[in-house]
Amino acid sequence: MIHSEQELIRLVQSDDWMLDILHVAKTLQLPDWWVCAGFVRSKIWDVQHGFIERTPLPDVDVVYFDPGNPDEAVEKEHESKLFSIRPNVPWSVKNEARMHKMNQMPPFVSSVDAISNFTETATALGLTLDEHDRIVLTAPHGIQDAIDLIVKPTPYYITTPERAQIYENRVRNKNWNTIWPNLTIVHIREN
Template sequence: MLIQNKEDLLLLFQTDGWIMDILKTVKTLELPDWWVCAGFVRSKIWDTLHGYRERTPLADVDVIFFDPAEVDEGYEKELELRLQQLAPTIPWSVKNEARMHLVNDIPPYTSSEDAISKFPETATGLGLKLDVWDQVIVTTPWGLEDVLEMNIKPTPLFQSSPELAAIYEKRIVQKNLKSKWPQVTVFHT
């Protein structure tokens, strides 16, 4: 499938039963400002662009939400448990972005989309969720160019200091995305 724009992406996700099941499962939690994001979204795009018939295995399915009133990490673990009961074969990871700035030692996020814009790589700064009619909504704070051209580049935040640039570079080595998707191009800080 050729993916050239946001409409092509929406069709790609909307016609994937597995992705739709995951989104519908997360939607049942009724979390504020929720998204399924990062590698879950990028991997589907790059698998498609590489012509893979089978999905590249995921370390986890990242679910984020934004709730300043519920910043206890234990609540996130409760949500993961609920999701595991609903879909036990999925490696769920749930994070409240209202507290994640503390973990990352950066200024507070204003929303989940703000948090997505501050992920380390532009091609991973993507999110999906469902509207009230179960239509896919996609957020792409850095646009689609890098993910569609299979470029791994640091977001501006991860270029803003030597410490964050080092985190980006370490992730590039650890994730070794080029071994999974050989057509990607890695850009360094």
């Protein structure tokens, strides 16, 4: 079981697959890069459920922040490089300097700002390696919801009925309870 950020970092340090993913992502030398979302969240949920086998990920999200080069084609070049190193990993690379437009949000100021605006608090998590290859965790809303197996929206998604609906649709479409049955899904009530 995971009870703290330090325990999570220790678990990642002992997970050869996760460490390899982080080291491969670092080879791109992207500004403000993180491997995030399900990569971190699923590790926590698997451990909290006592799973021995890793739950397969639909993608491994690598985000970075480069406002000077927001071309989607550049992201695809980065993905190609990652696929050339680890072809069996479902890489997805996104420059958060442009993703606010895709999601009709205010511009982000950094990758951590973007991560803080992911749909669920339990998904708003990222890992990177510092210059000494030490694991760094970002958890703008903390890791308690992920540890406690609670799925709830980040603050942005409770500000309007339209945003709340985005959250509700995502939770329904992800259907995470079929994989992790002990999750508690928090629904947004309409006023």
